[in-house]
Amino acid sequence: MTTLLPSIELPMVTMETPWDVDPEEVQSRWDLRHTHLVFSIDPEGCEDVDDALSVRYLQDGGVELGVHISDVSYFVKPGTLTDIEAQRRSTTVYLADRRYDMLPAVLSANVCSLLSNVNRYAVSTIWELDKDFVVTKLWYGRTVIRSAYKMTYEAAQALFDGIPMETIRNMVPELRDKSPDQLQDKVRELRQAVHSLVTIASVLKDRRFQQGGVELEGIEIKVHFGDRDQNEIDDLIPKEGLRVHETVAECMIFANHWVAKRLWESFPTNSLLRYHPPPNRANAASLTKLAASKGFVIDLSSNKSFADSLDKCVDKNDPSVNMIIRSMAVFAMKPADYVCTGTLTPEELAHYGLGLDFYTHFTSPIRRYADVMVHRQLLSAMCVENKLSLPPCNELQHLCDHMNKQHNTAKFAQMASTELYQCLYFAQKHRDRCLCEAVIYDVRAYGVMVMVPRYGLRGPLRLRGKSGLVVCPSNDGSGVVFGKGTLEITQTGVRVKYEEGEYQLNMLDHVKVMVCVENKVAHAASLEFQLLSTTPVIPETKQTTSKNELVKSVTEETNLNYSAHHCIGDLENASFNQSSASLYLLLHQLYTLSLAP
Numbered sequence: 001m002t003t004l005l006p007s008i009e010l011p012m013v014t015m016e017t018p019w020d021v022d023p024e025e026v027q028s029r030w031d032l033r034h035t036h037l038v039f040s041i042d043p044e045g046c047e048d049v050d051d052a053l054s055v056r057y058l059q060d061g062g063v064e065l066g067v068h069i070s071d072v073s074y075f076v077k078p079g080t081l082t083d084i085e086a087q088r089r090s091t092t093v094y095l096a097d098r099r100y101d102m103l104p105a106v107l108s109a110n111v112c113s114l115l116s117n118v119n120r121y122a123v124s125t126i127w128e129l130d131k132d133f134v135v136t137k138l139w140y141g142r143t144v145i146r147s148a149y150k151m152t153y154e155a156a157q158a159l160f161d162g163i164p165m166e167t168i169r170n171m172v173p174e175l176r177d178k179s180p181d182q183l184q185d186k187v188r189e190l191r192q193a194v195h196s197l198v199t200i201a202s203v204l205k206d207r208r209f210q211q212g213g214v215e216l217e218g219i220e221i222k223v224h225f226g227d228r229d230q231n232e233i234d235d236l237i238p239k240e241g242l243r244v245h246e247t248v249a250e251c252m253i254f255a256n257h258w259v260a261k262r263l264w265e266s267f268p269t270n271s272l273l274r275y276h277p278p279p280n281r282a283n284a285a286s287l288t289k290l291a292a293s294k295g296f297v298i299d300l301s302s303n304k305s306f307a308d309s310l311d312k313c314v315d316k317n318d319p320s321v322n323m324i325i326r327s328m329a330v331f332a333m334k335p336a337d338y339v340c341t342g343t344l345t346p347e348e349l350a351h352y353g354l355g356l357d358f359y360t361h362f363t364s365p366i367r368r369y370a371d372v373m374v375h376r377q378l379l380s381a382m383c384v385e386n387k388l389s390l391p392p393c394n395e396l397q398h399l400c401d402h403m404n405k406q407h408n409t410a411k412f413a414q415m416a417s418t419e420l421y422q423c424l425y426f427a428q429k430h431r432d433r434c435l436c437e438a439v440i441y442d443v444r445a446y447g448v449m450v451m452v453p454r455y456g457l458r459g460p461l462r463l464r465g466k467s468g469l470v471v472c473p474s475n476d477g478s479g480v481v482f483g484k485g486t487l488e489i490t491q492t493g494v495r496v497k498y499e500e501g502e503y504q505l506n507m508l509d510h511v512k513v514m515v516c517v518e519n520k521v522a523h524a525a526s527l528e529f530q531l532l533s534t535t536p537v538i539p540e541t542k543q544t545t546s547k548n549e550l551v552k553s554v555t556e557e558t559n560l561n562y563s564a565h566h567c568i569g570d571l572e573n574a575s576f577n578q579s580s581a582s583l584y585l586l587l588h589q590l591y592t593l594s595l596a597p
Contacts (some may be wrong), residue, residue: 025453090406092367212303213355266381269342342393
């Protein structure tokens, strides 16, 4: 057993002396190691496993659902050096090729990480649900768990899809040494657990949407590297949205909501919550105009009416319309922020996007300092921790402001990193990758704004140059040229008139473009789009995926980050190693690479 030495804040862990639980501490916790099948579902290569799940049927016909979160607050005490530095950072920063941890690696990737087949401390929320999955009983508290499986999303999806056992064996490392009989029993048990979770989460999500939850869409891009020594980028791959992504996300949202309710009941003027205000009409002007171009109406009178109006934005001739409109709805939203409850009225504390009256961040304490604070508040509410250690309202709000700032800074760094690697990818001059299909989503005085779903790109498509010339079809019809003419903004798009005729491009039209890298002297290189044909492309009418199966952005976050850290949307794939280099120096080096011929 490894202990915390009085003069040392962090556990002393080596290969010879791995960390293990303290028998005395175990006595004060609910020991779930021999009674619950606990497992985690994370991106491939994830090291900082914040959360694990359990589900089991009860004798009365009900079901017990458990969400188990790493007990970071046990190791990171208020006022310690580790706590001060974690508070300063406030978040782990995920870039396209690496991450910068909020906590030291001995905690984030070892002692606090809920890895399989090792004993770990957790803070758990455990619900008893009736046959309709309505909560009948709830328990919060500190536990001891031993995760049986550390699964990837792909493995969990394969279990749900009924993939054969031998394939499952290869996808789940903990099953590889099992005999045929053991394998059959273990896979059956695990498959049933995954099916139960999917069923429960589907009901919870539908119920939340009936209360006004808004489903948004987005495109999350993963950079696939080739030879890193040669700075090769093989591809920019849109991440596939899986059913189990939604399942894990909904379980995390459920836990965050119930913890928020408990905090509000215990500390109505001094709780750390996450609120999301409704959008205003000014921010939604572009969205309403986009929807109106296809005859749809966006109703902003309530989150329920907003969600219902988004559901109606469906074009049977173009399956991408709903995805594009939902994606633009993200930008109509105001951002979600951390707040101390004493600074707002109860009505203002609601989370508009999720359709919940109270919400907080509880499920990712390894990578978010807000969650560490919420753990402390929850344990204080349960009389496990000293209430006097909690900060007063003004001090807590000051901390919330700092965390909001750090969260936004990390988001912008992530976006800048992705944009830079997108530039590097297209700078490799493979013509076939530069020819793309784009969708028009807004109009400007110089042309239109387009989105390239294949690569998650957005930007201006200029139809009028700085000299005043406009894009015209070439005489032989093989492409386009610049010539004399005028550009006029219409209700649905733009009309370009030139000497030989005119053409119209409407919002949500599909067009062929070339993606080019524009090198600049005073700024970083950026991508620009060039129109290849003035004739819109007819979209494929084959419906390949439902709206729920499209590549997802995080419903909870309006900053395209997943709310509960497994949701879609974000380069938060912990398969990347933590970097010890300065973030500033890294981005400077990447910028230098982008300018290289």
